[in-house]
Amino acid sequence: MSVQVITRDGEAEYAVLPWAEYQALLQAAGRAIPAAPQEPTAAAAPLNQLAALREAQGLSQADLARAVGISPHYLNLFESGERQPDGAILRALGRVLGVSAWEQGS
Structure with missing residues (x-):
C-alpha cells in the first residue's frame, strides 16, 4: 500500500x-x-472554477485571454477572484470554454 x-x-x-x-x-x-x-462540469461550472476549466482544455492564461480578447493579467484577476467579468467577457469565456450557463449571461 x-x-x-x-x-x-x-x-x-x-x-x-x-x-x-x-x-x-x-x-x-x-x-x-x-x-x-x-x-x-463545464455546462454549469461556477466562476471560481475558471482556472480548472481552462487547464482541463490545455489552455494557458495567454491562450484563453487572446481568445476572449482581454489581457492575461485581466484574466488572472478573474481566476484569482479579485474581479468579476462583465457580461460580454463572461459570455466570451463561456463560448471558448463551453460553459453554456455563462454563454447565456447567467
Missing part, C-alpha cells in the same frame, strides 16, 4: 493514498464505496 503521511508539529495528521486503495479499504471494512470525484 502506498500511503503518504502528512504531519503537523511532528504528529501525523492526514494519510493520503491512491483512490483504488481507499476503495479497497472501504470494501474490506464493509462500507459503501463512494463514486470517484468528478471534474467540474
Whole structure:
C-alpha cells in the first residue's frame, strides 16, 4: 500500500493514498464505496472554477485571454477572484470554454 503521511508539529495528521486503495479499504471494512470525484462540469461550472476549466482544455492564461480578447493579467484577476467579468467577457469565456450557463449571461 502506498500511503503518504502528512504531519503537523511532528504528529501525523492526514494519510493520503491512491483512490483504488481507499476503495479497497472501504470494501474490506464493509462500507459503501463512494463514486470517484468528478471534474467540474463545464455546462454549469461556477466562476471560481475558471482556472480548472481552462487547464482541463490545455489552455494557458495567454491562450484563453487572446481568445476572449482581454489581457492575461485581466484574466488572472478573474481566476484569482479579485474581479468579476462583465457580461460580454463572461459570455466570451463561456463560448471558448463551453460553459453554456455563462454563454447565456447567467
